[in-house]
Amino acid sequence: MLHEITFKEKKPDYFYATRDDKGQLVAVAEPKQGEKVYEVAIVAGGRQ
Amino acid sequence: MIGQKYHHVILELPVALCDKHLEKHKEPFLVRMCSGMEYMAYPAKGTVCRECHQAWNPSGVYLSRANLSGANLSRANLSGAYLSRANLSRANLSRANLSRANLSGADLSGADLSGANLSGADLSRAYLSGANLSGANLSRAYLSGAYLSGANLSRAYLSGADLFRANYDKNTKGLTVEQKKVMGMKE
Numbered sequence: 001m002l003h004e005i006t007f008k009e010k011k012p013d014y015f016y017a018t019r020d021d022k023g024q025l026v027a028v029a030e031p032k033q034g035e036k037v038y039e040v041a042i043v044a045g046g047r048q
Numbered sequence: 049m050i051g052q053k054y055h056h057v058i059l060e061l062p063v064a065l066c067d068k069h070l071e072k073h074k075e076p077f078l079v080r081m082c083s084g085m086e087y088m089a090y091p092a093k094g095t096v097c098r099e100c101h102q103a104w105n106p107s108g109v110y111l112s113r114a115n116l117s118g119a120n121l122s123r124a125n126l127s128g129a130y131l132s133r134a135n136l137s138r139a140n141l142s143r144a145n146l147s148r149a150n151l152s153g154a155d156l157s158g159a160d161l162s163g164a165n166l167s168g169a170d171l172s173r174a175y176l177s178g179a180n181l182s183g184a185n186l187s188r189a190y191l192s193g194a195y196l197s198g199a200n201l202s203r204a205y206l207s208g209a210d211l212f213r214a215n216y217d218k219n220t221k222g223l224t225v226e227q228k229k230v231m232g233m234k235e
Contacts, residue, residue, distance in 0.1 A: 024115065026056055
């Protein structure tokens with residue numbers, strides 16, 4: 001399951017997202033203080 | 049589709065990992081490729097570990113009937129992906145690799161497919177109304193029964209593409225007279 005947090009500050013190499021009304025996972029580029037967001041570690045996938 | 053606003057919708061996919069890497073990844077994580085493509089990876093036990101093989105490329109994924117409306121999938125490698133009847137309306141698929149992808153019956157209305165590689169893709173009965181296919185590679189693509197009304201096919205490469213019974217109208221751009229004849233319809 002995705003880890004939901006109350007946003008305080010950005011961590012390096014972490015990604016922030018939320019779900020929209022359709023249930024789609026949507027990136028949050030600039031989360032606001034106190035906003036409920038998913039905090040997810042980023043893994044570099046290399047070249048395709 | 050210049051000026052079109054795309055949501056930053058994230059693909060969510062299971063990824064096979066070995067026991068060692070399942071221990072390392074107890075929670076989902078975001079895979080970010082050099083091209084900028086990214087997807088949410090949900091760890092699952094598998095016989096072939098993606099991390100051991102550094103095989104993070106999501107080509108060949110099963111996304112049938114997925115709702116990816118408005119998603120930004122520019123430059124994504126979705127080669128061989130199963131996207132039958134997926135909702136990709138208004139999605140940004142510019143310069144994406146969709147070679148040999150199954151897009152039959154997919155809703156691609158208003159999608160930006162400019163410069164995309166659709167060689168050998170199955171686009172039968174796909175809804176491409178208003179889609180931007182300028183400069184796309186559609187060689188050997190199967191477009192039978194596709195809806196191309198208002199689509200922009202200027203500079204698209206259609207060598208060997210099957211256009212039989214594809215539907216177009218006066219707003220479809222970039223088709224030659226010969227290609228229209230193959231479609232078996234009159235303007």
